[in-house]
Amino acid sequence: MNNTILIVDDNPTDLKLSSALLSKNFNVIESSSGEEAISVLLSGDCAPQVIILDASMPGMNGYETCQIIKQNPDFAAVDIIFVSGHDSIEEKIKGYDAGASDFMVKPVQPIELIKKVNSALQHYTQFQNACTESKIAMETAMTAITDAGELSTVIHFMRESFQCTSVKSLAKLIVSSAAGFGLENSIILQTSHESIAETSGNRIPPLEYEVLSTLKNAKRIQQMGRRLILNFGTISQLIKNLPDDEEKCGRLRDHLALILEAATSRLKAITLMNEMKIVLDCTKVSISHYQENKTIQREANVQVMDDLMIELNDNLFQYGLTEEQENVLLKMVEKYNLKTLSLYEQGDSGDQELQAIANKIAQSVSGA
Template identity: 25%
Template sequence: MAKLVLAIDDDKYVHHIIEESLAGFCKIINAKDGDEGLRLTNKYNPDIILLDIEMPGLSGYDVCKTLKQNENTKDIPVMFLSSKVELSDRVKGYSVGASDYIIKPFNAEELIARIKVLYEYRQQCVRLKLDIEKANKTAEMAMTESGDMGRIMRYVGQSYHANNFQTLSEYFLAFFTPLNLDVVVVFWYKSKGIFYSQQSGVCPLEQELLEQHRHSKRFVDIGSSTIINYPKVSLLIKNMPIENSALYGRFKDLFPHILEVTNEKVVTMERSESSYEQAAQISTALQDIVKQLNSQNIAQNSTTKVFIEQLHELDCAVKHQKELANHADLTLYISQLDETMQLFASANSDLAFIKYQLKQVTESRNELLANLRSKAEAAQQNINHHNDIELF
């Protein structure tokens, strides 16, 4: 777990609360203002920084901005501690580089849980940075391809063969590596978000911003970051060149193409999953119907046997009556036959219901087959389309 946490706050009571909350969990060092916090950061290089916003002298925003501009401290996760509850305050915190934001007052369990997430986030960043060299080599190869549309079509071909989100995200993120952009992508799959990042982990504030703006307009600019939204995929570009109007315009024209392709891929994956679920439901329904038919067949055979025996008994009784020239009471036999006929009627009703179930399953099966044929035809058309494209 985190070895060292630096708390920067001008309120001694807050320091006391933090120390009590994290006692035995990690080591705490305290700074009473922003200047002291910067000095202690450079001296001790803490794993996580807890930072108040409103302080005398440097504000928390100023301290965070200074930390993120320093090569030696820019990767330390910063969590703002503030009584400000508005989303705009969170957005401002994210804009200056914070990774999380907790509202005062807070309890020990919440603070520990947030620190665990941030520590794992930093560890993930360290692991992912080891892959930067590999990504840069991929970028050099990608840069040899000519033209943006050529690279887009290359991604289209790659994404077509991606059968899971991990593979799809690797192809997707590789598209942005040659552009020197740090991005986060989220796939909105079955009412939940699946997050992936390129050069670092996905911090809690990034997840919150993407979730908050999921249903916003297509392009959302937040400081130097931009979110691009599609129904099934959203992209956060953390270092969008907003001040470079030409490059910014080029990216705004280019990125919707890859996002639209990715959006359709996620839709296709959802439909495929639905088809698999439908096929499983059909198999289960057929198994249930077979069990019902077997059970009904046993019951029908048993009822038929009883019916034959009762007919035989009735026939013997009639013959015996003729021999004795006696009018025997046949009510019992007639009553038994009537009960047996009711059993036959019930069995016929059960069989009618089973036939109805078979009809429903057959219709579902036909729908599934039509869907699969449609997908196969679309896939073939897609293959033919790509065969006609010459990448130059």
Template identity: 30%
Template sequence: METILIIDDDTLVQKLLARLLQEHYQVSLAGSGEQGLELVEQIKPNIILLDIEMPGMNGYEVCAALRRIPCCATVPVIFLSSRSSVKERLKGYEVGGDDYLPKPFEEKELLAKVKLLVEYSVERQQLKACADSAQATAVEAMATSFELGKSVRFVEQSYFSKGCDQLAAQLLNFCSDLELSAALMIKTRRGPHFYSSTQGSAAPLEQEILALLHSNQRFVDFGQRTQVNFKQVALLVKNMPKLNSSRYGRIKDVLPFVLGAADAKTRVLDAERALGVQRAELGASIATVNMSLETLSEAFNRSLEAVSSTMSALIAQLSFELRNMGMDADQEEWVLDKVEAAASQISECIEGNVNAERVLADVLSLLKKITSEQDRILRESLKSDSLLEHNSAQDIELF
């Protein structure tokens, strides 16, 4: 049942109004403006009937004071007065009155005006509730849009991270944009790296907590803290808004999306670094092989020249000496054939070594080609697209 507050110093008028209204409304009475102002915050009336001519505060002063009270700023006020001039009515409207009823008043007119303003008051309260709900929904939508925009921006920026330190700085900046204080662990082949949004590295105790709670469990909640775990990345948020359930839920929705991207980028950075180390080691090995091959080739060529020279000298000497050994022609020819056959075998062995040298040279050439291709792939994978990099620096707005 709607509540009506009657503020009038005339007890007879109070009783008359109460008799007319109490059948349909809950009626409260105040004999002065000061008393009415004391009652109004307690009963929170739906409508106020206010006499103008009263000792102490008059009706205009009371109405102006009512409009300064938050719970009564929009409560309909009907002025009651024996004065009904245009000037009096205008003054009533100026201080916030909604209607003016001259004394003596007609019963039907009073009931009609009260009914109309009560309905108006109820409708206005309903509209205000709808407006408050719509405003809350709009604020929630804008907050969600802001957080999602920051998340997408982080993912785009992470594409261009050159190392774990830069990726960590981007992730902690994202947390700062969401007013979150956090500590971060990034695991690589070289071991874990720790970071903090309030200092360069996480405190020793934070490092222990990050390592201890890093598991297959996605969320680990304790007090106002929440740790979000991925294989390569773990984030410890130290000031989760537990008292704001809506924002708490949004943050828990956003963080896995962001950390999933950071986790994937960490694996890429780790692989790129390992590939770079491997490429450097392979390059050093190729240089060593190339140097050894050149040394071997030079030694082989010198040996080949020495063998050829020695064999030529041997055959010439044998041809000369055989004439003085008293051998017949067949014996001389047999000896020379054996020597030439041996020389031919030596030449075949030398030719085989030349072929082996060519094979080694081909292998070296192939290794150089593989290294060059690996280097090209690595450079291209680390290369930033200038257009995308420029766009990623812009704020993202979602509507």
């Protein structure tokens, strides 16, 4: 059976255009107002997997419509894609606060529309398949909190953070630690080389990612209703479901701030470690090239001295030297040839010391 898409738009032309694009592959239901859309949903005759919603409509606008839809548990998992003639960050934040998961700007491009609908359908399918597993995981997390207490989660993070050797593993640990408090959360860690996002949910919707990236420059701790934004420079975290209990909420804010303080320090260490690995790799390559070039040069010098000895032996008789003089000259050349080889051997000792230093640095980096 085809997936159902509900399109809500007061503009008949836009409504028909979107419907025509999607009706080839999906079961499309059209609605010309927010009031009509809610009526259709509540009637039980329509159970869409994706809703495409015009932001600006007379009467009940798209934001109000979205809020009402999302308040109904039957449609909480349905992705709502806003369509708007405005492309401002304020408009996108309004859409995110209303409950939308994605955003498109009019005029809608067919390829973009189909791509976003397919992405939303994939999310819906993944959400349905993961519901039971997520419920069990949340119950397990809540049981652990009850048995061990909130502070054990912080201690666990402190201990495990030293085992994190990548930005990705650190991001996962932060998210799982916050989830240990029963908090739905998303996080972005940024370095000069990469930006890593993680979430306790199935995925980070594009609009949520954009909003979180925008809010990273806001004040350090900012609470908006049940949402909490924590900004620690290179780390920004969004908490989506703070408890109503103000005392517990205060404790969790303190725990989360402590975790991010520690995470910031660990992120710096990981970044430094990665940079040291890059420098170490470059050093090893340089040492290898230097040793290769030195070997080639030594062999060339030896060959030059050998050629000199051969040429002297072949031509000494032409210079009218006595046998004794010839022997003195040959011994002198051989003497300085041996001195040249001795200098190369001393250089080899220095090469070994340099390689030993590089190996010690490598051991330190791998053990960090």
